[in-house]
Amino acid sequence: MAMMPIFAPLKKIGMSIMTPLKRHKVKALLTSQEFEQSVRVCGWVKTQRTGKKFSFCELNDGSGLHNLQVVVDNALIAPEVLKRAATGAAVCIEGLLVKSQGKEQAVELQAQKLEILGEADGETYPLQKKAHSLEFLREQAHLRSRTNTFGAVFRLRNAVSYAIHHYFYQKGFVYVHTPIITASDTEGAGEMFAVTTLPLDNCPKLEGQVDWKQDFFERPAHLTVSGQLNAELAALGLGEVYTFGPTFRAENSNTTRHLAEFWMVEPEMAFYDLADNMALAEDFLKYLIRWTLDHNRADIDFLQENYEPGLVAKLEGVLASDFIRLDYTEAVSILQESGRQFEYPVQWGSDLQSEHERYLVEQHFGKPVIVINYPKDIKAFYMRLNADEKTVAAMDILFPGIGEIIGGSQREERPDVLLRRLHEMGLPEENYWWYLDTRRYGSAPHAGFGLGLERILMFITGMGNIRDVIPFPRTPGNAEF
């Protein structure tokens, strides 16, 4: 039998049984030309202005930045109902869509019916009809999606996420799901969150050590710090792949650029060298920025007006610029010859500090910079060793105001060199047998990189704190909501 009977009764459930009118989204109504039509619209009241004959409600349903102005003839809607449609209340309104008499908007809704779905007591509702600080809203993260700012930010987050999939899909990349729980450590360093079913207060012990054989995975397991190694496995078969998912770092980082839980995009491509990798990364970043300018301009304009003057020009500037390719060794020379007094000394072999990166990007070049060929000792074991035997084919893309937005490399595909590097780093070979296998059998040159979703979002939104571009941020000591 067909499954149709299951759906038939569903149609009669909910509000649709109360009214034959179709529910419209605010965003669609604001550009609608179909005047004198009866419509139904649901949303949250942003503000209300009451008068003797007419009252005005501004309604927002999250579909866009702009509100729908609802005009209420006080003779049609009972005053006690109108009073309950205060700031923060969820309401459903039926009325006539008309050309607005006011100057601030093209259309408005003349209310005929107003139903209160959920009240918001003005005495206690935390979000007031006024500007709030980002710090305060962080403590009200459960409600901040209702604000203009976070509505704009989260719609942009959605747009960037969608654009990521769109970009790779149209290029023929395969989206692979890499594991969240892992027993390997991609970086060979970095604090990880443990995943265990063992009781912490009464761990089974064997000769004084934790008896991992009794744990769920029969070995220590962690939340992933990167999907890269798994993505490499997939790339050496599927060709061009990417993974996009949550990533976890248990570092005690208290900065505006770090989260304990964040989202990372990691493309991995067979038969790519470092130059191909850079070209892809640059094209990819520009695509994401172009996408948001094309699809979320109202949100970006709002953020420019309220948070970062010149935001649009900054984004368009990146689109118009060719990213600088800069050898690490050359970067060190530029810094040493800059005549600048840095807090940390610049010397070949040390990693570039924030102040060094900022100087290169913001002072010296004034555009995004890709620094390549770092000393091998400050980079991970899987990066391809260059012919000089001193540097690896790494690349860091540095953005103004953000710092490192992408980190990547050509991967070491030569089994003997990879094994040597593994040993030099003091990593246990047996933990990586499956990784090494891909070099033993049909190894091929390949490359990839990681983009922090929140980092690019900070750049696109102009938000200065990474906690304001993720709905529910996890940082040391903070896992509320």
Add this chain to the structure above:
RNA sequence: UCCCCCAUAGCUCAGUUGGUUAGAGCGAAUGACUGUUAAUCAUUAGGUCCCUGGUUCGAGCCCAGGUGGGGGAGCCA
């Protein structure tokens, strides 16, 4: 983890050399008025001055410790 700064009304903040009854703007409630635009005007309510201890005749203010928040650094995406 290290360094610096902050904590006073629902929010943003002022508060004199330590001195009687702690203020403003915004928000809220109530009313007036108005096709309004974060409307306007009036009235009213609203405080464990973050917590604990100390100095002092007397602490919102000075000192110590704690808690919470912010900024910077390191680590990185």
